[in-house]
Amino acid sequence: MEFTSQLQSYRTRTEQGIDLLLPPATTRPTRLHAAMRYSLLAGGKRLRPILTLAAADIFNRANSQLPLAQPALPAPSADPLPVAVALECIHTYSLVHDDLPCMDNDDLRRGQPTCHKQFDEATALLAGDALLTLAFQLVARHYALTPSLALALTGILSEAAGSERLIGGQMEDLLAERKSAATANELDFIHHNKTGAMLTAALLAGGRCGGATDTQLSLLEDAGRHLGLAFQIVDDVLDATADSATLGKTAGKDAKAGKTTYVTLHGLDASGRYAREQTDAALAALNRLPGGAPFLSRLTENMAARTS
């Protein structure tokens, strides 16, 4: 399948999965479920679930390339969709909490009012808590027939989202904002953990569902780490150069907040070069996977060249 169609197909599958796997807004407490759905269905790139679905497909190519009408083949080792949705739940919860007044105090996210603006602070707090919890419910419910896989996925998600990775990155980010400037080393730590941990987890979760070997999982981990850094540097560049309408969120916030970014630390040119180095390193790892992982490679290139 051509790249753009495949990307759209993964995105559609993700959004159908989200709609199917989230509690209905008619289930009590309806306000809480409405807030969870509002935040999760407000759009976004769906990068993490797409990475998961695509990583699983590397190891299930035979199945994934068959047209839908084809008679059923043996099922792949496990459907990566529930854990892909779980990853998007964790990503979304982190944004909902990050937007709260006591954190970044952001009014706009993906071009729409943030959860606490649309509902209220308490509802947004609880909706975030519930999305994080739902991620683990989804794993326990949907991989119940493969306990070892469920265990591996619980481990991947909980480590990536934990106090030394995702939350750790947010905490250090917060501390860095409170002092005058962060060092290059601190900035790498923040970005490696705040962004890289979950991108890596997305690739690893997909690899696990597809039945990747330990060596292949290591390559996915390498790719995720470099992809995460590249992604974050490009984010910093865009915050400094794009406008809010294009970004769908408040632009220029970093500079206004006097925040240290790759751009303030290294300048625009060096940031561009650093992003390119990290992108190349991610591509080198992907290239060593079965079939050379053409979809993920193209996605990696596109992310480096993105404008929003």
Next chain:
Amino acid sequence: MEFTSQLQSYRTRTEQGIDLLLPPATTRPTRLHAAMRYSLLAGGKRLRPILTLAAADIFNRANSQLPLAQPALPAPSADPLPVAVALECIHTYSLVHDDLPCMDNDDLRRGQPTCHKQFDEATALLAGDALLTLAFQLVARHYALTPSLALALTGILSEAAGSERLIGGQMEDLLAERKSAATANELDFIHHNKTGAMLTAALLAGGRCGGATDTQLSLLEDAGRHLGLAFQIVDDVLDATADSATLGKTAGKDAKAGKTTYVTLHGLDASGRYAREQTDAALAALNRLPGGAPFLSRLTENMAARTS
């Protein structure tokens, strides 16, 4: 072992487990880990972990009654301590978030400044998030050799803590506070979920670690449901009758907030009778467990008669 010594032994084991299983305060980000430890080590009844440890012991009686010096017997099916600590992490996270200004805005918890008072709001928010995530890390790390048990425990914890149980109860509680009065039915829903879900999960997790049968798990579930309601009614009675120093938290808050409780809805006498009925129902379920579950029965009686 005599009840009081056994209770103290479970509590000590829990507190040693917490200290051992939480990230050290010297690990980066140190402020986040310090806040997690502050909240978790600030005391409390340790009711949930004690329920877990005691429930496991019902099915491992032979082992639990041996003095420590005895030569090692075959290990019980799984050590309940990590999941006991995981339950306390979830309970504590829910308190940390519940105390935040956008929720109950409480300054005092267990006789000490609440997490956001001791640190700040953002740190408390992230510490709560990290404690919830840690619960699932502990399960994935410490039950790695028994994937089916790890899966069952992930399911028990994530369902009990989810949007239709623990968080659902908190959300409906919040909504009830915003209108003039809650009905008896709404109040039952809130308390059944806000308190009962995690007490039941604690008993079920212990039962699973001890190797309880499905019938025995059902009895533990019954006991937990009734225990949860009894516990909450007694809480309401104490809020109306005890003082802050005895409670270790602000007393009389419910009345001041015009909040509907069992006491405002049914009066003190009827609340006492209702608590007794629920206590008796819990005892009836416990009585049908192997050996009659004397420790848990006594604990249930003590909880009904508690003064703080």
